[in-house]
Amino acid sequence: MNALDLARWQFAITTVYHFIFVPITIGSGFLVAGLQTAWYRTQKEKYLRATKFFGKLFLINFAIGVVTGIVQEFQFGMNWSAYSRFVGDIFGAPLAMEGLLAFFLESTFLGLWIFGWDRLSKKAHLASIWVAAFGTLFSAYFILAANAFMQHPVGYTMNVERGRAELTDIVKVLTQNTAVAAFFHTIPSAFLTAGGLFAGVAAWMIVRKRDVEVAKPVLKMGLVTIVIAFVVVGITGDWTARVMTTQQPMKMAAAEAAYDTKSNVPFSLLTIGTLDGAKPVFQIGLPSVLSFMSTGNFNGVVEGVNDLQAQYVKKYGPGDYKPNIPLAYWGFRLMIGFGALAALFAVIVLVGIRRGRSPSGKWFLRGAIALPFLPILANSFGWIFTESARQPWVVFGLMKTSAGVSPTVGAGSVAFTMIAFTLLYGVLAVIEFGLMIRTIKVGPEPIAVAGKADSDSVLTMAY
Amino acid sequence: MSLNSFWFVIIAVLWVGYFILEGFDFGVGILLKVVAKDQAERRAVLTTLGPLWDGNEVWLLVAGGATFAAFPEWYATLFSGFYLPLFLILISLIVRGVAFEYRSKYGKAQWRGNWDTAIMISSAIPAILWGVAFTNIVHGVPLAKSSAGVIEYTGGFFNLLNPFALLGGLTTFALFATHGAFFLALKTDGVIRQRANAVALKIGLVTAVLAIAFLAWTNHLVAKTDVHILSLAIVIIWVAALAAHRMGREGWAFLASAITSGLVVITLFAALYPNVMPSSTNPADSLNIFNASSTHYTLKVMTYVAVVLTPIVLIYQGWTYWIFRKRISASNIASPNSGVLDKIHP
Numbered sequence A: 001m002n003a004l005d006l007a008r009w010q011f012a013i014t015t016v017y018h019f020i021f022v023p024i025t026i027g028s029g030f031l032v033a034g035l036q037t038a039w040y041r042t043q044k045e046k047y048l049r050a051t052k053f054f055g056k057l058f059l060i061n062f063a064i065g066v067v068t069g070i071v072q073e074f075q076f077g078m079n080w081s082a083y084s085r086f087v088g089d090i091f092g093a094p095l096a097m098e099g100l101l102a103f104f105l106e107s108t109f110l111g112l113w114i115f116g117w118d119r120l121s122k123k124a125h126l127a128s129i130w131v132a133a134f135g136t137l138f139s140a141y142f143i144l145a146a147n148a149f150m151q152h153p154v155g156y157t158m159n160v161e162r163g164r165a166e167l168t169d170i171v172k173v174l175t176q177n178t179a180v181a182a183f184f185h186t187i188p189s190a191f192l193t194a195g196g197l198f199a200g201v202a203a204w205m206i207v208r209k210r211d212v213e214v215a216k217p218v219l220k221m222g223l224v225t226i227v228i229a230f231v232v233v234g235i236t237g238d239w240t241a242r243v244m245t246t247q248q249p250m251k252m253a254a255a256e257a258a259y260d261t262k263s264n265v266p267f268s269l270l271t272i273g274t275l276d277g278a279k280p281v282f283q284i285g286l287p288s289v290l291s292f293m294s295t296g297n298f299n300g301v302v303e304g305v306n307d308l309q310a311q312y313v314k315k316y317g318p319g320d321y322k323p324n325i326p327l328a329y330w331g332f333r334l335m336i337g338f339g340a341l342a343a344l345f346a347v348i349v350l351v352g353i354r355r356g357r358s359p360s361g362k363w364f365l366r367g368a369i370a371l372p373f374l375p376i377l378a379n380s381f382g383w384i385f386t387e388s389a390r391q392p393w394v395v396f397g398l399m400k401t402s403a404g405v406s407p408t409v410g411a412g413s414v415a416f417t418m419i420a421f422t423l424l425y426g427v428l429a430v431i432e433f434g435l436m437i438r439t440i441k442v443g444p445e446p447i448a449v450a451g452k453a454d455s456d457s458v459l460t461m462a463y
Numbered sequence B: 001m002s003l004n005s006f007w008f009v010i011i012a013v014l015w016v017g018y019f020i021l022e023g024f025d026f027g028v029g030i031l032l033k034v035v036a037k038d039q040a041e042r043r044a045v046l047t048t049l050g051p052l053w054d055g056n057e058v059w060l061l062v063a064g065g066a067t068f069a070a071f072p073e074w075y076a077t078l079f080s081g082f083y084l085p086l087f088l089i090l091i092s093l094i095v096r097g098v099a100f101e102y103r104s105k106y107g108k109a110q111w112r113g114n115w116d117t118a119i120m121i122s123s124a125i126p127a128i129l130w131g132v133a134f135t136n137i138v139h140g141v142p143l144a145k146s147s148a149g150v151i152e153y154t155g156g157f158f159n160l161l162n163p164f165a166l167l168g169g170l171t172t173f174a175l176f177a178t179h180g181a182f183f184l185a186l187k188t189d190g191v192i193r194q195r196a197n198a199v200a201l202k203i204g205l206v207t208a209v210l211a212i213a214f215l216a217w218t219n220h221l222v223a224k225t226d227v228h229i230l231s232l233a234i235v236i237i238w239v240a241a242l243a244a245h246r247m248g249r250e251g252w253a254f255l256a257s258a259i260t261s262g263l264v265v266i267t268l269f270a271a272l273y274p275n276v277m278p279s280s281t282n283p284a285d286s287l288n289i290f291n292a293s294s295t296h297y298t299l300k301v302m303t304y305v306a307v308v309l310t311p312i313v314l315i316y317q318g319w320t321y322w323i324f325r326k327r328i329s330a331s332n333i334a335s336p337n338s339g340v341l342d343k344i345h346p
Helices: A003-042 A045-079 A081-115 A122-151 A170-175 A177-207 A212-247 A249-256 A289-295 A305-316 A325-352 A362-370 A373-388 A411-442 A452-457 B003-030 B039-049 B053-070 B072-081 B083-102 B109-139 B163-187 B191-221 B225-246 B250-272 B296-323
Strands: A156-159 A164-167 A267-273 A280-286 A393-395 B143-145 B151-153 B275-277
Touching: A003 A045, A003 A122, A003 A177, A003 A212, A003 A373, A003 A411, A045 A081, A045 A177, A045 A212, A045 A411, A045 B053, A045 B072, A045 B083, A081 A122, A081 A164, A081 A170, A081 A393, A081 B053, A081 B072, A081 B296, A122 A170, A122 A177, A122 A393, A164 B296, A170 A177, A177 A212, A177 A325, A177 A362, A177 A373, A177 A411, A212 A249, A212 A289, A212 A325, A249 A305, A249 A325, A267 A289, A280 A289, A325 A362, A325 A373, A411 B083, B003 B039, B003 B053, B003 B109, B003 B163, B003 B250, B003 B296, B039 B109, B039 B163, B039 B191, B053 B072, B053 B083, B053 B296, B072 B083, B072 B151, B072 B275, B083 B109, B109 B163, B109 B191, B109 B250, B163 B191, B163 B225, B163 B250, B191 B225, B191 B250, B225 B250
Parallel strands: none
Antiparallel strands: A156 A164, A267 A280, B143 B151
């Protein structure tokens, strides 16, 4: 493998890994804030115990999310210096804003929340988790706006002399529909992810009859979060698909393995293509559904991969403009499939627990254990799809990925760092998974009824 | 002042913040096993950083992001050029952050001991490497215009490990260690405070020797009046820090070491200006605040953002320091030898 392939693999590995933890963190921050608000309002002990218990799970994930995020910011310059030079005038701004607005908020107020139980008033302490949670939203918005520029560059002009894209309209970059749609698609999926984690853990506790009074309200909160989030994800997914069809028709065609331009295109449930991706061999599909998904009209015309390839050759010069079609096709379906599976489970259990009934049984337990993983898989496949099906472009229509790699960094260096990051991330995954499982097994701590005399000298929270 | 100069100052300010804040974090990490012997002491030491370290590290992320936004050519050349040192810093910061959060989850001595060793090593590596990196930047590294017309780093990893850079690395290492000791003297009580005060003087004197050698070398290299004056100020304030320490004025000692850490950055940036990365091979191939910068429009947008947000950040981050101003001692740690995950609750 050459430096380019290695740098691409490194980006894929570190980014997919980072994004396992990001949605958990974003969603969990809000759910924990919700639990603490319930405690603040009702003073019921079960909500306090739930806040502290799920707060621990949240923080175990947050730690890895934070430290792997540093790599994300550095690797643009390290492995993709040509890309950084090309887009820095535009792409750097949202990154800097993310740090200044979001990272400071998140880290400072989360620090206050973790260590502030006995240092802040109840109100200020509750406010600190809410501020940290909203900080994660700012972070998501800026980075999605930066990514949207790669999907659909706007608000720029080309400076031929300096060989780079230059910012002309920051408002356009931050408010274009690609960014807005991505934000409203990504944030509810983060809620779906956290809902899956919370509901899965709570369901397991109920089956095992551990702290059932703590788990019950969390199960309901988690399941309702999943269902609402899934509906929103579906609506904004539909919006995202339409934006994508107009801006990156090749991506939609690849998602569908639609090789030829047609109207009344079916939504393919299974397509087997020739190995070179030039044409399908066998297809089963839902009639006209793809036409509707991408254009809002069952008779709509959907452009096919082969026609788009011909168009792009005319427009951008000779080259292969087809992304990896099986990856796009299956990434798209697995994203929807895993998300839908989580929502299906949530609906079944919600029906099952109405009027205070307790669910039980082997399948319920299996479902509960699988539940936290389903949205995580959906998130990963969604991003694998959206980034891989933009290829061969790193900035759509402006710069190819192959032109973005650092020219001075050799394959040996990239291979070395890629292996080291992968090994370290692997070890961290094992440790973090072990801590999560152990934390769940230990369960919510009893609330100490320690005398007031102690509370002054002993810290509620210490490392 | 042009916007290019203004953004050079902003980047310097961000690094000043980073050196002051994560500087003492690194120092505390480096000294962990030196000042804290048993579990209660270790946990007390780490708890002084607990609510602060993550916010401190954000100064680095913002410095990186701001460099990307304001001087993309600097960001690209520096990050791809200083590839392996930055990689080592990244690995360290990853291990360190996770170690803080995870080490006390279990009571087992081996689990904790391993994380403690990890904290010391992963604090020492960046404390050295930031010094190495900045010294190289100021000294100049092999840079040349590529066939594509961009200024690229043409050296290798070992070009970065020259004697001057290593001296710079040792200087920041000793400086941060002392800064961390002053921080602990101010933020802890009992035996930790005594040990921190005892070790502060020793490493403070080592720092003085290293810093004088380093500054002499820098001033020999860069003949600028402001660099001479700033270097002198560093020496004077460092002496003041040690004097305050001898008089038992822990607050003043920490303040002086904080100012010193900041002045080091200011001196290095003053030595650089108006370059951001001078070329040691051909001065014409240097990156400066003009040929490395973003457009005027981007700088203007970022100026509004920075001017509005930075004061707010400073206010609430400062407020956090005020909230957690109390000294912490080993006696504040409840059941120091057990971790929250040790036993299953009924």
